[in-house]
Amino acid sequence: MSEMVRFLHSGPLAPIKRWGTKWSLWPVHLVTACCGVELAHAYASGYDGERLGSLNYGISRQTNLIIVEGAITRKMARILKMTYEQMPDPKFVMVMGACGLKGGLFWNGYHMVKPSDVVPVDFFIPGCPPTPEAMLRGIRELQEKIWSGEPRNSISFNKIDMLRIGSPRLAPPSPKKIAKTPLVKVNVDRSEKWKEGGIIVKEVSDLLGELASSVTITGRNRICVFVESENAVEVAKRLSRLFDHVKSVNVIDVPHESSFIIEYVFSSYSNKKYMPILLTMASRIDREEAKFPSLAEIFPSADYLEREMHDLFGVWFEGNPGMGVRFLIAPDTPENPLRKDFRLEEEVYTGGDGR
Numbered sequence: 001m002s003e004m005v006r007f008l009h010s011g012p013l014a015p016i017k018r019w020g021t022k023w024s025l026w027p028v029h030l031v032t033a034c035c036g037v038e039l040a041h042a043y044a045s046g047y048d049g050e051r052l053g054s055l056n057y058g059i060s061r062q063t064n065l066i067i068v069e070g071a072i073t074r075k076m077a078r079i080l081k082m083t084y085e086q087m088p089d090p091k092f093v094m095v096m097g098a099c100g101l102k103g104g105l106f107w108n109g110y111h112m113v114k115p116s117d118v119v120p121v122d123f124f125i126p127g128c129p130p131t132p133e134a135m136l137r138g139i140r141e142l143q144e145k146i147w148s149g150e151p152r153n154s155i156s157f158n159k160i161d162m163l164r165i166g167s168p169r170l171a172p173p174s175p176k177k178i179a180k181t182p183l184v185k186v187n188v189d190r191s192e193k194w195k196e197g198g199i200i201v202k203e204v205s206d207l208l209g210e211l212a213s214s215v216t217i218t219g220r221n222r223i224c225v226f227v228e229s230e231n232a233v234e235v236a237k238r239l240s241r242l243f244d245h246v247k248s249v250n251v252i253d254v255p256h257e258s259s260f261i262i263e264y265v266f267s268s269y270s271n272k273k274y275m276p277i278l279l280t281m282a283s284r285i286d287r288e289e290a291k292f293p294s295l296a297e298i299f300p301s302a303d304y305l306e307r308e309m310h311d312l313f314g315v316w317f318e319g320n321p322g323m324g325v326r327f328l329i330a331p332d333t334p335e336n337p338l339r340k341d342f343r344l345e346e347e348v349y350t351g352g353d354g355r
């Protein structure tokens with residue numbers, strides 16, 4: 001019996017306490033993911049969850065139930081813990097959805113946390129998303145548990161420590177045989193429809209000269225410039241005459257070629273001719289020596305984007321003062337979580353009798 005239920009069963013006023021709590025389960029508003037829509041559905045007029053004495057409430061100090069609505073990320077885990085601690089006893093936790101059980105469709109995501117690792121959970125409601133009926137059945141089960149002191153679903157599983165029974169599962173290696181890189185054909189029809197495309201490519205080619213390995217139209221209003229990393233700063237300086245900001249910085253992990261492709265997407269708010277155009281500057285760097293010159297001095301909007309890529313892929317943008325400082329992900333997040341060889345160990349459970 002959980003501590004909270006034991007509390008309800010103690011003292012001379014125990015039946016009154018149990019009765020009152022059973023019919024006054026007030027979940028705090030803590031919408032964390034899409035399961036929240038089903039929760040809203042369960043309490044809307046169709047299913048009318050309020051008829052069970054359960055009423056969603058906004059302030060944690062006047063509530064006694066948390067319904068975790070799906071995914072909990074590392075950052076949200078702190079909020080969940082704080083909310084739980086602010087609530088008065090006796091208090092209960094239910095977890096909705098596959099994401100709250102084992103990560104659901106975000107399984108193996110570096111940012112996922114199991115709510116049961118943060119707060120004591122009374123009931124899990126499986127599904128993706130669980131139906132409103134399942135949600136209300138969870139409320140009924142919790143009411144039963146409060147009243148009788150026994151949870152209705154008494155199946156328990158033991159977590160097996162994989163480190164003890166064998167070597168940890170290794171990340172799958174890169175494939176040994178790789179299909180030939182397919183020939184990428186530029187959609188000529190589309191580029192032909194973009195009448196000014198040829199003129200813009202010529203302007204960009206003239207501007208960059210030998211510094212660009214290639215300047216290609218990849219679609220309407222889309223141009224890709226491939227450069228060597230040592231030329232990136234000079235190329236960016238010249239492009240700053242046409243474009244005034246960096247829209248995004250991306251890293252593509254290519255482990256079987258032991259390289260990263262770094263992409264900067266430039267655009268313009270001030271030069272009317274270039275406003276509709278997105279120009280991608282791409283460059284390939286060595287995966288083991290993942291360093292690339294920062295363009296933040298030339299394009300200040302690249303600063304945060306580079307730091308984000310540094311957090312997620314471990315690429316070091318030389319010259320960006322934010323390198324080595326985690327700003328996007330929680331401090332306990334594993335290193336380089338978006339590299340393709342990043343894997344989380346899957347947990348294995350057995351029934352109580354070892355099956």
Ligand code: SF4
Nearest residue numbers: 035070097098099129
């Ligand atoms: S279980 Fe499904 S519906 Fe619920 S939060 Fe996860 S993805 Fe969304």
